[in-house]
Amino acid sequence: MRKKTLIAPSVLASDFSKLGDEVEAVATAGADWIHLDVMDGHFVPNITFGPPVIKAIRNRTKTFFDCHLMIAPADPYLAAFAEAGCDGMTVHAEAGPHLDRSLQTIRSLGKKAGVSLNPATPETAIEYVLDRLDLILIMTVNPGFGGQAFIPAIVDKVRRVKALIGNRPIRIEIDGGVSPETAPLVTAAGADVLVAGAAIFKGGTVEAYRANIEAIRSAAEKAAN
Numbered sequence: 001m002r003k004k005t006l007i008a009p010s011v012l013a014s015d016f017s018k019l020g021d022e023v024e025a026v027a028t029a030g031a032d033w034i035h036l037d038v039m040d041g042h043f044v045p046n047i048t049f050g051p052p053v054i055k056a057i058r059n060r061t062k063t064f065f066d067c068h069l070m071i072a073p074a075d076p077y078l079a080a081f082a083e084a085g086c087d088g089m090t091v092h093a094e095a096g097p098h099l100d101r102s103l104q105t106i107r108s109l110g111k112k113a114g115v116s117l118n119p120a121t122p123e124t125a126i127e128y129v130l131d132r133l134d135l136i137l138i139m140t141v142n143p144g145f146g147g148q149a150f151i152p153a154i155v156d157k158v159r160r161v162k163a164l165i166g167n168r169p170i171r172i173e174i175d176g177g178v179s180p181e182t183a184p185l186v187t188a189a190g191a192d193v194l195v196a197g198a199a200i201f202k203g204g205t206v207e208a209y210r211a212n213i214e215a216i217r218s219a220a221e222k223a224a225n
């Protein structure tokens with residue numbers, strides 16, 4: 001049965017001077033998950049935040065914290081992110097030589113395990129770890145910055161990943177340049193979790209965030225496959 005499309009606002013586009021308020025606002029506005037972009041200035045050319053900041057905002061909502069770890073190496077920090085309050089942790093297939101071990105560690109910490117693929121990484125990189133996965137995050141921009149243009153060529157990868165996972169209960173998440181215009185392209189191809197930053201964090205009020213979330217959700221659901 002088709003899964004309901006989940007909308008995960010990316011806090012990268014929020015006002016960091018009031019991060020707790022922003023997280024609470026999008027949760028109130030109907031976000032299904034909160035997407036937390038962790039960047040290390042090494043795996044990606046930008047630096048954001050780590051476990052102490054996640055821990056500080058954890059008590060602002062019970063909404064699922066979807067933690068996207070754009071860091072290398074990831075393994076030494078997984079326990080700290082789990083302790084800080086991440087509900088799911090996604091590591092990059094390109095971030096280290098021991099992806100299978102990273103995924104086993106995430107599940108052993110009692111968290112949902114995800115893997116992310118950069119635009120240039122083929123889906124074959126995850127063929128042998130499918131049974132360790134709860135989520136596959138397909139990047140539709142090169143990671144590091146919000147507000148970039150969606151890369152249309154990646155829609156074909158979404159279709160291939162959907163075919164690769166077969167009947168496994170793995171969610172397919174899209175991150176980068178998601179808007180009411182691009183969302184239908186990826187849900188038609190099989191995606192069921194949409195991360196969006198710039199398209200949601202505009203307007204600055206709960207009402208505006210609700211309208212932005214619903215615009216993506218409604219466009220996505222009409223095309224969902």
Ligand SMILES: O=C(CO)[C@H](O)[C@H](O)COP(=O)(O)O
Binds near residue numbers: 068141143196
């Ligand atoms: O992971 C990211 C960048 O590495 C962001 O989550 C992503 O780019 C979302 O931002 P936007 O919707 O503004 O493109």
